[in-house]
Amino acid sequence: MAGETRERMIEATVTALQHRGVAGMSFTDILAGSGAARGAIYHHFPGGKAQLVAEAAERNGCEVRARLAALPADSPQGVVAAFLELVRPVLAASAAGGGCAVAALTVGVGSGGDDMTLRQIASTAFTAWGDQLAERLTAAGLGPDAARDLATTLIALLQGAHVLCRAAGDLEPFEPVARTAMTLVAHPG
Amino acid sequence: MAGETRERMIEATVTALQHRGVAGMSFTDILAGSGAARGAIYHHFPGGKAQLVAEAAERNGCEVRARLAALPADSPQGVVAAFLELVRPVLAASAAGGGCAVAALTVGVGSGGDDMTLRQIASTAFTAWGDQLAERLTAAGLGPDAARDLATTLIALLQGAHVLCRAAGDLEPFEPVARTAMTLVAHPG
DNA sequence: GTCTATACAAAGATAGAC
């Protein structure tokens, strides 16, 4: 079926991005992970690696955003608690060698033209996540300014926990971060 | 003088790590940045890239730890404020294309033997930073448990801000994070 | 200790048959 192979290649790229990053991943990984042939890459992605990585990161960014949009908005505390439970398994995967596919676009890239495009994609995704989270927090009754600050902080904590958990190889660094996040929402602004 | 070239190579590696990461950096960068000849690398670092990267990251980790040790300990609020002012210029460099050399060891590495060693080095550095920060906070009067949680959270916020600021290309994401960190220390535990 | 030259492998990118 048309687009089937292309789809599998994008999925494989998301996984490769999480595990090895932009510079660390190779087409060999993508081909092994998707079962596609070598020439198929440039058939589906004429822009080469840059295009493939860009599409994979955008895909992953939208998926995460959708999951944030599905958070309950009963109370600010409830939103933060649900957010923490949502990211816990993701961080567990990070500790096991995974990571954030969007964050991968920000490291290991220089100042070249294509690299700036990738950074832009990451920035857009992070902004979208923050906006979505802030929307949930305001829907739960938090003031607009406090919601924005808290949302950005939660995204930063998530990314920081990715780095720390990946280094530690377990979820241990996440626990104090989660405790702090809960005390945060108890004393906004 | 003996060790002069070796020193410059380590310095160049720290910079390369910050800008390109482990997989993204190459010996070409290190040679250009240190003025050394190609063969000099394996003369000073028989272990090749893994050894060079490991030593550079350990060096950088110790330098950061020393700067954390120099923080004043007048009050918990004072420690956090001084920490934020300490990291602000670092994050500005990150926004301009730099980054955290230690965090670079956690991404873009697989599950190989050398890679696990690098992850271990990063983990050790992060733990040392957290311990040092917690020590300052307890010296300023905070309880041991609250100090540990807050210290780990601040390190996570720092790493998260690195990712966000690098993606955004400016310091803007750091401001709400800094505001939140100050409100945090006003309501410990 | 420092340099030049080079071997060897891996990765990205293409061409062309089917």
Add this chain to the structure above:
DNA sequence: GTCTATCTTTGTATAGAC
């Protein structure tokens, strides 16, 4: 639309002269 084969570049690693 998919596959095999290959070109080119880059990067790690090594050998050996000075």
